[in-house]
Amino acid sequence: MNKTYSVGIAGLGTVGTGFVNQILKFKSNSQKIANIKISKIAVKNIRKKRNIKLSNLPITTNTLSLAKDKNIDIVIELIGGSSGVAYKLIRESLKNKKHVITANKALLAVHGNELAQIAEKNNVSLNYEAAVAGGIPIVKAVRENLRYNNIYKIYGILNGTCNYILTKMENDKGDFKDILKDAQNKGFAEIDPSFDINGIDAAHKIVILSSLAFNVKLDFKSTFIEGISKIDSADFKYARELGYTIRLIAMASISKNSVQQRVHPCFIKKSSDVAKVVDETNAIIVQDKSIGKNIFQGPGAGSGPTGASVLSDLMDILRGTRNLPLGTAISKKLKAKIDNIEDLSFSYYLRIKAKDKPGVLAKISKALSSQKISIESIIQNPPVQTQNAEIILVLHKTKESMLLSAIKKIRKIKDVGSSVKFIRIENSI
Ligand code: HSE
DSSP states (O other): OOSOEEEEEEOOSHHHHHHHHHHHHHHHHOSTTTTEEEEEEEOSOTTSOOSSOOTTSOEESOTTHHHHOTTOSEEEEOOOOSSHHHHHHHHHHHHTTOEEEEOOHHHHHHHHHHHHHHHHHTTOOEEOGGGTTTTSOHHHHHHHTGGGGOEEEEEEEOOHHHHHHHHHHHTTOSOHHHHHHHHHHTTOSOSSTHHHHTTHHHHHHHHHHHHHHHTBOOOOTTOEEOOSTTOOHHHHHHHHHHTEEEEEEEEEEEOSSOEEEEEEEEEEETTSGGGGOOTTEEEEEEEETTTEEEEEEEEOSSHHHHHHHHHHHHHHHHHTOOOOTTSSOGGGOBOOOBOOGGGSEEEEEEEEEEEOOTTHHHHHHHHHHTTTOOEEEEEEEOOSSSSEEEEEEEEEEEEHHHHHHHHHHHHTSTTEEEEEEEEEEETTO
């Protein structure tokens, strides 16, 4: 580590300030990373309030100048967003043979195949440990170790904001909007929190893990994504009665001919590993044919953990450790056939609002049996003040397309309201 590397940093938000503060702390406490020089820090708005003093830092507002600057060896992109300036900066930097570090999962999930190919061609690093599960070193664990063990399933909790909201709701600690505000104040949520709530952020991350684990190309477009906005406290109450809780699960698995990539809320058993993961904590479970099951758990968001992962990527470059960005050359990665969610089978929780009249339940069960769906258990809540009752059904495993056909029929029953909600049950995790 004798050469002095010159670093350009773009973006001084949650991740950027976490990273720069760590570097400054290291530099003032020891000589550990004395062979780096921060040449430029690009910010969009100099006046923005930040948890760092800008006065002694080499600030610029010309972000793209980092890609062209001949003195910069390593560009660290911490702006975010799947297109725009972040994309241009990374593409140009790699083309100009600069090493790149990014925390940008959205950009990698959408443009990662192209960017990895440019990095490969120019023999430079494209490191992104902070992009998946914040401080948990899951990218390196999968890319450099576990993938040789025939991974067949990788899943878990990859969005801290959603887990924070769901576990607070689970314990009746406020309503959705207030808890989300809290997560935003704590710096977990994305600038546009709909990326968290709608499952998109977790999908970006599972797509990256799927590509690393199964040696397939990144394919974000074919991934099934459903968020948590339809979950309410009554769902938690019913889940509890049935021995379950609710989490947003990101899942990737491989079978002989195809790959599953999906993100959606799930009923999971209270005793499951992921049910014990609370607040903004992330957890990833890797199952493989050689060593069985590995569980990774830790802080998945926030300034400190993500900043630490960026720092570990930087140390890899300083040490001269080079890895192909996606583990294998892009030309050797396969294009996977991603399963359509409607072709998959699950058990289901079904919540139906209906008039409290004789015969309604019989009609619902007729609609279900017309699609060969059988009922495992029923909870019927007596109506309070209104004539509407709530019928909760747990359904045996059935193909999703069959369930959707049955729901269409149920919605046509005269005494059933339009509110027919279902949540998939994952009994195997
Ligand atoms: N918004 C993300 C989360 C930040 O809540 O997990 C970390 O990627």
